[in-house]
Amino acid sequence: DGGITQSPKYLFRKEGQNVTLSCEQNLNHDAMYWYRQDPGQGLRLIYYSQIVNDFQKGDIAEGYSVSREKKESFPLTVTSAQKNPTAFYLCASSLNIGRAFNQPQHFGDGTRLSIL
Amino acid sequence: GNSVTQMEGPVTLSEEAFLTINCTYTATGYPSLFWYVQYPGEGLQLLLKATKADDKGSNKGFEATYRKETTSFHLEKGSVQVSDSAVYFCALMGGFQKLVFGTGTRLLVSP
Numbered sequence A: 001d002g003g004i005t006q007s008p009k010y011l012f013r014k015e016g017q018n019v020t021l022s023c024e025q026n027l028n029h030d031a032m033y034w035y036r037q038d039p040g041q042g043l044r045l046i047y048y049s050q051i052v053n054d055f056q057k058g059d060i061a062e063g064y065s066v067s068r069e070k071k072e073s074f075p076l077t078v079t080s081a082q083k084n085p086t087a088f089y090l091c092a093s094s095l096n097i098g099r100a101f102n103q104p105q106h107f108g109d110g111t112r113l114s115i116l
Numbered sequence B: 001g002n003s004v005t006q007m008e009g010p011v012t013l014s015e016e017a018f019l020t021i022n023c024t025y026t027a028t029g030y031p032s033l034f035w036y037v038q039y040p041g042e043g044l045q046l047l048l049k050a051t052k053a054d055d056k057g058s059n060k061g062f063e064a065t066y067r068k069e070t071t072s073f074h075l076e077k078g079s080v081q082v083s084d085s086a087v088y089f090c091a092l093m094g095g096f097q098k099l100v101f102g103t104g105t106r107l108l109v110s111p
Helices: none
Strands: A004-007 A010-013 A019-025 A031-037 A043-051 A054-057 A064-066 A076-078 A087-094 A111-115 B003-006 B011-014 B019-021 B023-026 B032-038 B044-050 B056-059 B062-065 B075-077 B086-093 B099-101 B105-110
Touching: A004 A087, A010 A019, A019 A031, A019 A087, A019 A111, A043 A064, A043 B099, B003 B086, B003 B099, B011 B019, B019 B105, B023 B032, B023 B086, B032 B062, B044 B062
Parallel strands: A010 A111, B011 B105
Antiparallel strands: A004 A019, A019 A076, A031 A043, A031 A087, A043 A054, A064 A076, A087 A111, B003 B023, B019 B075, B032 B044, B032 B086, B044 B056, B056 B062, B062 B075, B086 B099, B086 B105
């Protein structure tokens, strides 16, 4: 079955450490996204990528970095510059706007990051 | 900018009751509208969508109609089940495939 796989499901970070969250999709989608979810705040866009080797900042990109070297993969690094990283992180993907207008995004099951 | 406003929860209902979760939006142009559902500990699943005014999205007994005149996309279900307990997110998509979410509404259904 096609889908989006996020790993790990739970992740713990020490102060001052960088951590990388994995996101892999086998839906053959061009576009991929990272969101952060905090209680009572809905989802906020961190970064998105419409094609390989290209990505753009979302609304809350500070303290995060991404790469898009392969179509299937869009890892997110939470750097030590992110002062409040404890949250639920969701990865999503969709067909690119060039192929299909307003296609819905499909989500993974998320990674919960906590600070030790 | 684009924004979505949802009714605050939790919404608490008994099984077989009628459900309405209100959603209104502010957007330029003609956005597409979506409802997503999130079960505990999981990601979001697309529940239904509507891409133009007066479209009705429906799935699993849930319905929502795109009302441009009232800028609304209220979610309804005629008879809820305990298994419908979850958090429901209204969202709009403007340009460049970017989704804007509401803050979510938690639904609790008791037997």
